[in-house]
Amino acid sequence: MSQKYERIVVVGGGSAGWMTAAALVTGLKGRATVEVVESEEIGIIGVGEATFPSIRNYNQLIGIDEAEFLRATTGSYKLGIHFCDWLEVGRDYFHTFGHFGNLYGSQTLWAQHRRLGLTEPLGLQCVPTVMAMKGRFVLPSEQQEFKYAYHFDAVQYAAFLRKLALQRGARHTLGRIVDVSRHADGNVAALQLDDGRRIEGDLFVDCSGFRSLLLGGTLAEPFVDFSHWLPVDGAWACPTERAGEELTPYTRATALEGGWAWRIPLQNRTGHGHVFSSRFIDVDRARDQLLAQLDGKPVAEPRLLRFKTGHRRRFWVDNVIAIGLSSGFLEPLESTSIYLVQDAIARLMVLLTAGRPLHENDRALFNEGAVRRFSRIRDFIILHYCLTRRRDSELWRHVSSMALPETLNFRMELWRRYGVLHEYDEEGFDATSWLAVHAGMDHWPEREDPVFAEVPPELAASALRDRRAAIAASVERMPPHHRLLQQVLGR
Incomplete structure (x- = not known):
């Protein structure tokens, strides 16, 4: 049966x-009404x-100006993630959004x-990795291309988007949902609010x-559980005052x-948290370990979040589609x-703007x-755990010896x-990202393609040395992250 959605x-x-x-009010351009129903009682x-x-x-x-967005969300720039103590205590690496030269061919x-x-980190051959290590940042250009992301306050981002969506025609209804009525065919008909209103x-x-x-x-809809591979099920979160003037352009995961x-790191504060598995550590001990990681004065008490990794078996059932945490969760x-969230919205918008009823x-x-996307990202996250050499606690002994999904087993065997x-x-991360983790975790192929030997060693060494020096010199001329951010914000 085909369907057309106008409300x-x-x-x-x-x-x-x-x-x-x-996204809906911007992309549909009035072809459907969009109404957001939320309760102030739900945090x-x-x-x-x-x-x-x-x-x-x-x-x-959706037409958001970057500077306006950063001001509204106290945001900062992000070049990647600094992983500390994952391979062994005292060993670290960066997963950044750059590249390491050509991934294919004899000049790989x-x-x-x-x-x-070479014993030096492979990251020295990657521009944004070196930028992150040095705390520098510039916006990409034709001469220096790379990807970047942001850190921001999620509550402020929601408020920013709410204002934009309402300006563009979205409706906003506050109220607590107390009942959901359905048609005879199983589709949802309406929401019943606690004050008697009915939202169809x-x-x-x-x-x-x-x-x-x-x-x-x-x-x-049943839940597909990933916790046998990703056993973390809780997180303590605590914001602190920003420590010092420097603003690191990367996330850290220790x-x-x-x-x-x-x-x-945000403009005005720093977000700290501890994602943990209650199977392997006591909740109170996890809280204490978070407090030991703080590098500034707490501005709120630590807050405990509970979750299960995995996703709903289906994301779209009848006339209900789940987006965000209601569809599933993968540790952050x-x-x-x-x-x-963005991926689900993009899939939905393609269908809703196709100009035909949906089947x-x-x-x-x-x-x-959507299921494949979750599975691919799941495998990438598991990769960080299963390559560890740590055996100093029950968690690390577990993840280093657990059976892996066959999709991950196969690609690890090929590597x-x-x-x-x-x-x-449906990959979430490209080959460059997988290489960054393999290299950072010191996980290399057992044999080399013979074609690599066609490049004389002295030529390869010279090329790597020259590239490393050129990157270092280029980054040295870049401004510190906090100064560039101030320029963008107009301060």
Whole structure:
């Protein structure tokens, strides 16, 4: 049966809800009404948010000025993630949004680096990695191309998007949902609010967070559990005053006894948190370990969040589509929460702007793609854990010996045996990102392609040396991150 949606109801605000609403009112251009229903009684999970470069595409598509966005969200720039103590205590590496030279062909940079037995980090051959290490930042240009993302306050971002969406025609209804009525065919007909109002719609977008009010609650869609691979199930979050003038252009993820701690620098404060597994560490001990990581005075008491990694079996059922935490959750190790929201919105917008009624196979293709995206990102996050050499706590012994998903096993085998960075469809991270983790975790192929030896060692060494020197000299001329940010903000 085909369907056309002229009344779209978004259930829940927050980043997911208002990102969805802003995209819908902008892209549909009045072809459907968009109404956001949210309750003031339900809190928003407001922590310092680190993002993926694709957030820039979203902002540009809906017409957000970068400087205005950064001012409204107390945001800063992000070049990647600094991983500390993941391979071993005292070892670190960067996963940045740059590249390491050509990944294919006889001049493959990483292969020559490995072949020569260089002990220096491969990241010295990557412009944004060196920028991050030096605390420098410039906006990309034709001469210096690279990707970047942001750190920002998620609550402020939601408020910023709410204002934009309302200006463009979205409706905003405050009220607590007490009942959901359905048609005889199972589709949701309307939401009943506690004050007696009834909100009808043709399509309902569930952005109700972990509660998953419609998809998980009303429709009882089963949950696909990833916790046997990703056992973290809680997080302590605590903001602190900003320490010092320097503003690092990267997120930091430090491996701890039972999980890992994040550090996200904003203009006016620093977001800190500890993602942990209650199977391997006591909740109170996890809190103490977070407090030991703080590098500034706390501005609020630590807050405990609970979650389960995985996703709903289907993301779109009947006339309900879940976006954000209501559809599933992957731990924020690689800052993919906002990316997954954006990915779902993009899939939805393609269908809604196709100019035709939607059919059941459209929903099926949406679901298949979304499931694969979650699985691909799941595998990438597991990669960070399974390559560890740490055996100093129960968590690290567990993740170093656990059975892996077959999709991850296969691509790791290809890399280990032949140096092939295999890519599937619906990838969240490209081959460069996989290489950054393999290199950072000192995980290299067992054999080299013989064609690499066609490049004389002295020529390869000279090329690597010259590239490293050129990058270092270029970065040295760049301004510190905080100064560049002040210029962009007009201060």
